[in-house]
Amino acid sequence: MPASPANDPSLRSWIDIRPTDDFPIQNLPFGIIDVPDWGPRLAVAIGGYALDLYACAQLGYFDSVADDVPELGAALPKVFRRRSLNAFLKLGPTAWRAVRERVSELLRHDNPALRDNELAVRTCLLRQRDVTMLRPVKPANYTDFYSSREHATNVGLLFRPDNPLLPNWSRLPVAYHGRTSSIVVSGTDIRRPHGQYLPSGQTEPVFGPTQQLDFELETAFVVGQGTALGETVPVGQAESHIFGVLLFNDWSARDVQRWEAQPLGPFLGKNFASSVSPWVVTLDALEPFRVAGPAQEPTPLPYLQTSGEHHFDIQLEVLLLPAGATAAPFVISHTSTSHLYWSMAQQLAHHAAGGCPLEVGDLCASGTISGPTPGSLGCLLELTHGGTQPLALPNDLQLSYLRDGDTIILRGYAEHSGIRIGLGEVRGTVLPAAE
Amino acid sequence: MPASPANDPSLRSWIDIRPTDDFPIQNLPFGIIDVPDWGPRLAVAIGGYALDLYACAQLGYFDSVADDVPELGAALPKVFRRRSLNAFLKLGPTAWRAVRERVSELLRHDNPALRDNELAVRTCLLRQRDVTMLRPVKPANYTDFYSSREHATNVGLLFRPDNPLLPNWSRLPVAYHGRTSSIVVSGTDIRRPHGQYLPSGQTEPVFGPTQQLDFELETAFVVGQGTALGETVPVGQAESHIFGVLLFNDWSARDVQRWEAQPLGPFLGKNFASSVSPWVVTLDALEPFRVAGPAQEPTPLPYLQTSGEHHFDIQLEVLLLPAGATAAPFVISHTSTSHLYWSMAQQLAHHAAGGCPLEVGDLCASGTISGPTPGSLGCLLELTHGGTQPLALPNDLQLSYLRDGDTIILRGYAEHSGIRIGLGEVRGTVLPAAE
Structure with a gap:
């Protein structure tokens, strides 16, 4: 399959990331964070931060993707407020890729949509040291x-x-x-x-x-x-x-x-x-x-x-x-x-x-x-x-x-x-x- | 633990059961039946029949048990309308025993409560040959x-x-x-x-x-x-x-x-x-x-x-x-x-x-x-x-x-x-x- 635009080596993020960091904008791995008082939800790692996908979805940052990928649209935002990735995975590869590519767009250095919305950043972007990581999947077998x-x-x-x-x-x-x-x-x-x-x-x-x-x-x-x-x-x-x-x-x-x-x-x-x-x-x-x-x-x-x-x-x-x-x-x-x-x-x-x-x-x-x-x-x-x-x-x-x-x-x-x-x-x- | 009253060898049911049948009133095993048009639910086998526990609960036949066993009461009737026994099992041994003993009471030859309620019997008691049996548990491991x-x-x-x-x-x-x-x-x-x-x-x-x-x-x-x-x-x-x-x-x-x-x-x-x-x-x-x-x-x-x-x-x-x-x-x-x-x-x-x-x-x-x-x-x-x-x-x-x-x-x-x-x-x- 063709390389994802999210893999482009020239991409940079508006979040500061050291060259030795595991989670540059080309990575964007998925996990489950437990946020104090607010409970477990899906997140993507970027540098030393976790991007709260549930909060992003609530703020409308996945509306365009939801329009393009109906099975994702029907499941949002609830599918991002889970204790494991399983329900999200069940939506299939088109949904996984659409979410990763949308996150990549949101984090690009030249995209002001999230970057310049201070209240949204304060809500959606959490320091990894402030959240508890849960087991990312409930293993079926x-x-x-x-x-x-x-x-x-x-x-x-x-x-x-x-x-x-x-x-x-x-x-x-x-x-x-x-x-x-x-x-x-x-x-x-x-x-x-x-x-x-x-x-x-x-x-x-x-x-x-x-x-x-x-x-x-x-x-x-x-x-x-x-x-x-x-x-x-x-x-x-x-x-x-x-x-x-x-x-x-x-x-x-x-x-x-x-x-x-x-x-x-x-x-x-x-x-x-x-x-x-x-x-x-x-x-x-x-x-x-x-x-x-x-x-x-x-x-x-x-x-x-x-x-x-x-x-x-x-x-x-x-x-x-x-x-x-x-x-x-x-x-x-x-x-x-x-x-x-x-x-x-x-x-x-x-x-x-x-x-x-x-x-x-x-x-x-x-x-x-x-x-x-x-x-x-x-x-x-x-x-x-x-x-x-x-x-x-x-x-x-x-x-x-x-x-x-x-x-x-x-x-x-x-x-x-x-x-x-x-x-x-x-x-x-x-x-x-x-x- | 003391023998259950449901095991009493002298018990007889108002349902006709041959001596070679696997499911006399002393047995009362649990399973999941799929009823045409109405979907999966918990049942107990009795002779050639399946007793629909969800229908029984809706008709109030478990109200007395629900009072005695609060964790069961809080879960009824929904816990009987499932695709596996797992949720019922999670209620614990007190609940399992209370349900089995209540079913035993309802099926005793001398208890008119269900026996003499023709409409209830027609709803709750299904011939096994008319229902599809599902896998009784969703095996965790x-x-x-x-x-x-x-x-x-x-x-x-x-x-x-x-x-x-x-x-x-x-x-x-x-x-x-x-x-x-x-x-x-x-x-x-x-x-x-x-x-x-x-x-x-x-x-x-x-x-x-x-x-x-x-x-x-x-x-x-x-x-x-x-x-x-x-x-x-x-x-x-x-x-x-x-x-x-x-x-x-x-x-x-x-x-x-x-x-x-x-x-x-x-x-x-x-x-x-x-x-x-x-x-x-x-x-x-x-x-x-x-x-x-x-x-x-x-x-x-x-x-x-x-x-x-x-x-x-x-x-x-x-x-x-x-x-x-x-x-x-x-x-x-x-x-x-x-x-x-x-x-x-x-x-x-x-x-x-x-x-x-x-x-x-x-x-x-x-x-x-x-x-x-x-x-x-x-x-x-x-x-x-x-x-x-x-x-x-x-x-x-x-x-x-x-x-x-x-x-x-x-x-x-x-x-x-x-x-x-x-x-x-x-x-x-x-x-x-x-x-």
Whole structure:
């Protein structure tokens, strides 16, 4: 599809935005803000601000769009006063694009319509630090893929040294169903879970707080257009079902996972919490960052074959703020989504290949994203070789798995030609296990 | 908790009910009926009829209950005019019990209140054959356990002859997360799915219609009371979170499942469809059918230890109506939920042990229920030893896996002292794969 005018690199906003900011006028990601006294509503991030779409709609700033896109017109302004993006997503891609492009117009440096209306700006433009971010979507279903070859190989080496990558891995995007009820927004503390596990070298399992709490660096896409039972999606049309992308931390209890996961996969080792970043960056905004992705050998079966560029190059960082630290967090891993073997289009086409309905608001996570170098691994299981080789960090800190009080921050951004499209961050701090 | 007066075996109804009927006055399961011209609403099954709770409430038949249970009173009659039981379940156990007991009163042979009001009876009491049954709950999340030792052993023997039952199996109720979006109500046709699989003896996978379509005989419980993030549930209190039980057919594509499921568990081999029976039988109604369940050795860890009877003896049957058949379906398996190793209480306590929130409307299925004899196996994978020993059926029929046009019917009922509490049935017919 043609590039959106909202992506034009020459656009500038009347809002002051630093070049290192995640949310320039070319980004315009969607989220849910909770405004003190006024409740939750949809917003778009711009620089350090959130633009309150509900307030804008009430003031008539979407009237022209409502005329052009009748399904949006019929839903305004109420569809902007919701606790999740789901109802807005259900209006479809024409509505999403029309709103993003209208917001882009309103924020352009040379458009006085909002800029010069002081009362409107005071109502509609809120500092992000003054609002609470809510979980952006109510996930209908959550699927976790396993699409980084480096991650699958590294984990396989720990569990099956002679046979690290199983034969199905390079033939299909392996995935499993996760749990939606424990998906929380960035900033939510993560209580160390209890679970059953087999202590190393012992034969009797125990039940207690996990001793091997880990993060997983992932991105996830949000399904914006669903499918009916029995409907499949040609891989060439798969991206039209994707609204956008966010950061995803799939917290994991490795000891629990190891003991429980055969033969049916992870359960309590994963479902105690997953954290998402609050702003969903649209696939439209990521359009300039397409890359070809790794060569796929063996050639995928026809239902997974694509031509053109369907991967995206989003730089990713993991930062650790150790318990008790007062200094800034430091980077413990740096990688990119361009390392992923299977594209989002292939993941979605595979997901629908058997006729399982996709629902608006579904989250499909990438699986842990690791790169080829020791500094680009996406979880502590890999970074510490299963906990046996602690990370040596500044201030004589040795880290195997996460300790109570540790904070993990995932960040992501795509950047070239001076334009930075950021995903923001997702953070969580480990709380001690319940008594 | 004390037995409900609605369970009294001496109760009789003014509605004529045969002794073999699944829905005597002691049962009173809840479901969603779609009434032509009037739309979906809650109903209770009685004999061959459905009692329209919304119509009853409009006519004042729940006024006394509304006075006694304020949370119900505030929600009536609207909470009975919904497309799922979820909103009613959220009112809590006091409300569920009050409604069931009031319905019991209204249907007693000696209560003229409804019986003698001809116009009310004509409005409220509908023949089941005149209404469409909808999916009774909108499943918030779906978890499939694996709690039949016989099933886990039989499947293990096919895949790992020297090590059929993995060491974790007898220590915890193994489970995995399933997909809610493809859960359909009884009567929905099941389209044979496409999928990727490795044909026997070959090294290159193919993509096409599954050649090994199977059913799985399961029951599932409906969560009626949720938990918050981080909250756990003592196993002794677990049953208070369960509203009721239904029949569950976890359709499976064995070739797809075998190829995809390592290391993260089943995905497209399962998520194309699961079928549920339309009436949810309350745990209250099943109270008289408690049994001790199998001895658990090794002794479970304390968080899974229970005393008393927490298993239930529900007889289960699988019937096949072969493609093209004109005669009655015939039974191909007969077993009981009493064979399950892990109880629903243990399943639920384990599920919550890491703090993962349970949500109202969650479905937790048992996993395939097999008994110890060849005639008591719960899926074709077991009944035919992985498809290698076809079932010899009447009329010279040899069945390995399901063929287009085959219909599978699961039935369930608990029975003693002349009282039969039925779960009704769940059925589905296999349609040919899409072109």
